[in-house]
Amino acid sequence: MTTSTVFSQGPLGDLHRELTRIGRLRQALALLGWDQETLMPPGGAAARAGTIGDLTEIVHRRAIAPELADRLSAAEAEAQAVGSAVAVAYCREARRDHERRCNVPPELAQAIARTASEAQQVWRAARAASDFARFQPCLEQLLALKREEAQAVDARRAPYDTMLDDYEPGMTGPRMQALVTAVKPTLVELVARYAPRMGGVRADFMAGPFPVGAQQQIAREIIAGMGFDLQRGRLDVSTHPFCSGLATGDVRLTSRYHESNLDSIFSVIHEAGHGLYEQGLDPAWELTPYGGAVSLGIHESQSRLWENLVGRSAPFWTHFFPRLQALFPAELGGVTREEFLRAINRVQPSLIRVEADEVTYSLHVMLRFEIEQRLVAGELAVADLPAAWREQMRALLGLEPPSDREGVLQDIHWSFGAFGYFPTYFLGNLYSAQIYEAAGRALPDLDGDLARGLLAPLREWLGAQVHRHGSHYAPLELCRRVTGQELDPACYLTYLQHKLTGLYG
Numbered sequence: 393m394t395t396s397t398v399f400s401q402g403p404l405g406d407l408h409r410e411l412t413r414i415g416r417l418r419q420a421l422a423l424l425g426w427d428q429e430t431l432m433p434p435g436g437a438a439a440r441a442g443t444i445g446d447l448t449e450i451v452h453r454r455a456i457a458p459e460l461a462d463r464l465s466a467a468e469a470e471a472q473a474v475g476s477a478v479a480v481a482y483c484r485e486a487r488r489d490h491e492r493r494c495n496v497p498p499e500l501a502q503a504i505a506r507t508a509s510e511a512q513q514v515w516r517a518a519r520a521a522s523d524f525a526r527f528q529p530c531l532e533q534l535l536a537l538k539r540e541e542a543q544a545v546d547a548r549r550a551p552y553d554t555m556l557d558d559y560e561p562g563m564t565g566p567r568m569q570a571l572v573t574a575v576k577p578t579l580v581e582l583v584a585r586y587a588p589r590m591g592g593v594r595a596d597f598m599a600g601p602f603p604v605g606a607q608q609q610i611a612r613e614i615i616a617g618m619g620f621d622l623q624r625g626r627l628d629v630s631t632h633p634f635c636s637g638l639a640t641g642d643v644r645l646t647s648r649y650h651e652s653n654l655d656s657i658f659s660v661i662h663e664a665g666h667g668l669y670e671q672g673l674d675p676a677w678e679l680t681p682y683g684g685a686v687s688l689g690i691h692e693s694q695s696r697l698w699e700n701l702v703g704r705s706a707p708f709w710t711h712f713f714p715r716l717q718a719l720f721p722a723e724l725g726g727v728t729r730e731e732f733l734r735a736i737n738r739v740q741p742s743l744i745r746v747e748a749d750e751v752t753y754s755l756h757v758m759l760r761f762e763i764e765q766r767l768v769a770g771e772l773a774v775a776d777l778p779a780a781w782r783e784q785m786r787a788l789l790g791l792e793p794p795s796d797r798e799g800v801l802q803d804i805h806w807s808f809g810a811f812g813y814f815p816t817y818f819l820g821n822l823y824s825a826q827i828y829e830a831a832g833r834a835l836p837d838l839d840g841d842l843a844r845g846l847l848a849p850l851r852e853w854l855g856a857q858v859h860r861h862g863s864h865y866a867p868l869e870l871c872r873r874v875t876g877q878e879l880d881p882a883c884y885l886t887y888l889q890h891k892l893t894g895l896y897g
């Protein structure tokens with residue numbers, strides 16, 4: 393029996409139809425969210441919050457329905473009987489999603505949603521006023537609720553592991569700590585070695601002005617070259633860049649444009665990296681847990697691979713730099729490709745994570761990981777967060793934030809209870825270097841292709857190796873299959889060292 397027959401009738405077919413229906417409701421929610429960030433007028437906010445709240449509740453009820461549990465059990469039995477690896481993995485993902493939701497009592501889920509929504513408002517005000525004390529009670533409450541949720545999901549596991557598992561299935565706090573410990577000293581050393589040299593790097597031309605129309609033009613040319621299909625996707629403007637995969641045929645990217653810099657180029661490449669993953673998922677399974685991206689870490693590996701390993705590399709700009717010069721003749725006409733490369737790869741400790749360079753970025757993430765792990769374990773009190781933050785910033789980046797606004801209050805994540813989310817940014821960096829190394833072995837003339845503007849071979853390889861599989865393989869297993877080895881932080885360090893030596897000596 394073929395996979396498609398199995399899923400068209402019987403218990404597996406029943407389950408698949410119901411999960412697809414739930415997926416369609418989630419798609420509607422995602423579209424409401426996309427609209428809220430791009431087109432909705434401010435006056436729509438209150439009504440939209442109500443609609444999203446009600447629809448979320450409907451989806452949740454449907455996803456925990458006892459009938460779904462019955463369908464799931466019947467489908468699991470059939471999957472075992474037919475012995476199909478796809479059917480077994482399909483049920484595993486469906487069960488994971490279902491149980492996680494069922495184990496959380498509805499009152500607790502509601503309390504978390506309510507507190508998170510309030511905490512976000514309070515966080516915004518506290519950040520604007522640089523007043524951590526205002527945010528502290530909300531964060532304490534939210535942290536307590538999230539701990540309770542983790543206990544409800546799995547009382548046998550450490551709460552932080554359960555939180556991490558939500559974003560990166562299979563990852564644990566100790567394993568994450570081992571990766572951090574393996575990488576941190578070298579990163580600190582690289583920053584100490586290279587940051588002092590940046591004074592001699594020419595970067596005056598990076599301030600523009602770069603007309604926005606021309607930035608949008610090069611952004612479109614680059615994503616077209618990457619193979620992001622605009623018949624199955626869009627590129628719009630929003631305050632914070634993001635990618636929303638509504639379906640494999642409807643993937644929406646956003647970016648922001650400022651005349652004073654070229655950040656839009658890298659943010660568009662980044663989001664298009666996410667977008668290629670979403671467009672590359674197998675449409676046969678779309679809208680189901682099995683058909684979606686496997687983890688945030690793997691998702692981030694795709695965006696970072698394109699943004700940093702490709703988008704900040706010499707071969708890539710061999711093709712695109714002349715085009716960039718043609719679009720910005722006044723600013724870049726007298727700049728060489730090598731000067732441009734040195735400028736876009738500068739290593740400079742800074743206070744704000746989202747503005748950090750490729751090397752210091754991971755240090756920002758490690759700081760958050762180590763702090764949130766201690767918070768969740770009860771080893772650090774919320775009241776002591778600002779001090780812990782300042783101490784870590786000094787230790788890792790040699791900087792002290794002049795205010796909490798530029799310190800502990802800068803990120804939105806904790807304000808909506810997303811503990812365990814930050815590490816996926818670091819994992820993305822590790823995976824991206826290891827996957828790119830494997831791509832280089834599989835595509836012997838990868839650099840030559842990039843220099844000729846041929847990005848399709850890389851995209852196709854990533855599609856076949858990573859995108860197509862959806863959630864069939866767990867992240868660490870996928871990494872093993874794609875690269876032939878366990879997740880190894882050495883790849884990331886080798887890549888950085890090699891790159892920095894090449895650029896700055």
Ligand code: ZN
Nearest residue numbers: 662666692695
């Ligand atoms: Zn990203």
